[in-house]
Amino acid sequence: MSKDSWAVAVDVQEATTPSIQVSFRGDTPRKLISYPTLANETPDFRAGGDLAEQSLVNKLIRRALVRNRNEVEVLQRDPRSPLYSVKSFEELRLTPELLRGVYNMGFNRPSRIQENALPMMLAQPPQNLIAQSQSGTGKTAAFSLAMLSHVNTENKWTQCLCISPTYELALQIGQVIEQMGTFCPDVKLAYGIRGNRMNRGIKLQEQIVIGTPGTVLDWCTKYKLIDPNKITMFVLDEADVMIATQGHRDQSIRIHRQLTKDCQMLLFSATFEESVWRFAEQVVPDPNIIKLKREEETLDTIKQFYVICNEKEDKFASLCNLYGSLTIAQAMIFCHTRKMASWLASKLITEGHQVALLSGEMEVAQRAAVIERFKNGKEKVLVTTNVCSRGIDVEQVSLVVNFDLPVNMEGMADNETYLHRIGRTGRFGRRGFAVNMVDSDCSMDIVKAIEHHSVYRKISKLDTSNLEEMEKLSI
Numbered sequence: 001m002s003k004d005s006w007a008v009a010v011d012v013q014e015a016t017t018p019s020i021q022v023s024f025r026g027d028t029p030r031k032l033i034s035y036p037t038l039a040n041e042t043p044d045f046r047a048g049g050d051l052a053e054q055s056l057v058n059k060l061i062r063r064a065l066v067r068n069r070n071e072v073e074v075l076q077r078d079p080r081s082p083l084y085s086v087k088s089f090e091e092l093r094l095t096p097e098l099l100r101g102v103y104n105m106g107f108n109r110p111s112r113i114q115e116n117a118l119p120m121m122l123a124q125p126p127q128n129l130i131a132q133s134q135s136g137t138g139k140t141a142a143f144s145l146a147m148l149s150h151v152n153t154e155n156k157w158t159q160c161l162c163i164s165p166t167y168e169l170a171l172q173i174g175q176v177i178e179q180m181g182t183f184c185p186d187v188k189l190a191y192g193i194r195g196n197r198m199n200r201g202i203k204l205q206e207q208i209v210i211g212t213p214g215t216v217l218d219w220c221t222k223y224k225l226i227d228p229n230k231i232t233m234f235v236l237d238e239a240d241v242m243i244a245t246q247g248h249r250d251q252s253i254r255i256h257r258q259l260t261k262d263c264q265m266l267l268f269s270a271t272f273e274e275s276v277w278r279f280a281e282q283v284v285p286d287p288n289i290i291k292l293k294r295e296e297e298t299l300d301t302i303k304q305f306y307v308i309c310n311e312k313e314d315k316f317a318s319l320c321n322l323y324g325s326l327t328i329a330q331a332m333i334f335c336h337t338r339k340m341a342s343w344l345a346s347k348l349i350t351e352g353h354q355v356a357l358l359s360g361e362m363e364v365a366q367r368a369a370v371i372e373r374f375k376n377g378k379e380k381v382l383v384t385t386n387v388c389s390r391g392i393d394v395e396q397v398s399l400v401v402n403f404d405l406p407v408n409m410e411g412m413a414d415n416e417t418y419l420h421r422i423g424r425t426g427r428f429g430r431r432g433f434a435v436n437m438v439d440s441d442c443s444m445d446i447v448k449a450i451e452h453h454s455v456y457r458k459i460s461k462l463d464t465s466n467l468e469e470m471e472k473l474s475i
């Protein structure tokens with residue numbers, strides 16, 4: 001391979017995780033190399049190639065790392081960016097242990113939501129909060145810090161309850177809390193998720209419980225592991241879906257009813273439909289409110305496109321063209337049905353891609369294992385349904401494809417799901433691509449409706465068979 005092709009193709013995702021993705025365009029397999037987590041150290045590429053090639057790649061990696069780091073820093077100083085902040089973490093009055101925790105995760109400055117929400121969440125007397133912030137801007141980190149700051153470690157009982165709609169999201173939030181709390185060894189966490197069996201009637205000593213609504217409700221009522229009267233902070237992640245989905249809503253309301261009226265309530269999401277927002281304001285007493293304008297909901301760092309196709313084989317051909325011409329670290333592809341997802345995954349595997357398939361009928365533990373492998377870069381493509389549209393945080397995802405556009409029960413554009421799906425890329429200031437496959441007039445109308453909903457954030461036409469046009473795009 002010529003040195004020029006290395007030069008155009010190296011793609012590095014700067015990392016709070018200890019790995020960098022080095023991609024090679026063309027047939028050469030992509031390689032994953034490791035480098036020390038805390039980013040000032042120099043990564044060292046030694047995975048094959050002659051010495052000259054190795055040193056060239058090392059130079060490119062360093063340059064790309066500096067570029068990514070600078071971009072986040074620039075965004076954090078741009079008042080128009082959701083990552084903007086004027087305060088430092090020190091000024092947010094975190095304990096020295098939590099400061100060590102956030103810096104150890106590679107965070108330098110808070111994002112806007114962290115800067116605005118943390119003082120409200122930590123205020124005395126406690127204040128309720130309903131908060132909206134774009135996907136990947138640090139909401140999970142914000143409420144995790146709030147819970148870690150809130151607990152009294154002298155008290156060996158559950159004080160904070162956090163519920164989220166899926167098993168894998170609960171696990172992910174738990175991992176964030178564990179990482180941030182590395183230097184707070186006395187704070188303990190329990191996972192209220194399916195399969196985590198506990199002895200009936202013995203009260204938990206863990207100060208924080210993170211889980212899904214059904215299991216957490218059982219732990220409060222049937223198993224009596226948690227005394228709801230002693231819960232002083234209640235967090236609802238992806239609050240809009242918790243309110244709008246009937247099963248989740250009923251269980252969340254039943255949990256909420258058992259809590260005392262002084263229990264602090266914190267609701268977070270990237271999207272809130274108007275009716276859901278109104279409902280939230282009714283159930284949360286006297287809340288602080290952080291709300292986005294409609295035109296602020298879409299991130300500028302995610303470039304959006306649509307591709308005209310005829311039917312599924314043609315969509316598949318467009319997908320292959322995209323892959324042939326872009327440097328893609330990792331991709332998530334969304335389908336409407338499990339059947340379509342499994343068809344697409346097999347086709348991609350036949351083409352030689354490393355593909356993971358995740359859909360709703362799989363066992364929860366199996367789903368979590370698939371996501372873990374994808375997060376670790378074992379597979380480069382994740383084909384999935386809406387089950388994975390929210391919350392999952394994989395910073396290397398540079399492309400999201402809506403193989404099928406997101407629609408609601410009536411077949412109309414599902415704007416909220418769209419925003420969550422495309423938000424799997426462009427995490428915390430990174431650049432990303434979202435490509436929508438349009439196979440009929442009806443799906444073109446859906447793209448237009450989504451564009452309209454976002455107050456005309458452009459979704460541009462892309463011709464994946466036009467190599468020249470494709471070459472102009474860079475992630």
Ligand SMILES: Nc1ncnc2c1ncn2[C@@H]1O[C@H](COP(=O)(O)OP(=O)(O)OP(=O)(O)O)[C@@H](O)[C@H]1O
Pocket residue numbers: 016106107108109110111114133134135136137138139140141142269270390391392393395423427428
């Ligand atoms: N202050 C920060 N500095 C640097 N990186 C951060 C900071 N806060 C969060 N991150 C990183 O940004 C990514 C997105 O954060 P997080 O998952 O908290 O976003 P989110 O708003 O909860 O996303 P979603 O809307 O998809 O649920 C994570 O990888 C996280 O580690």
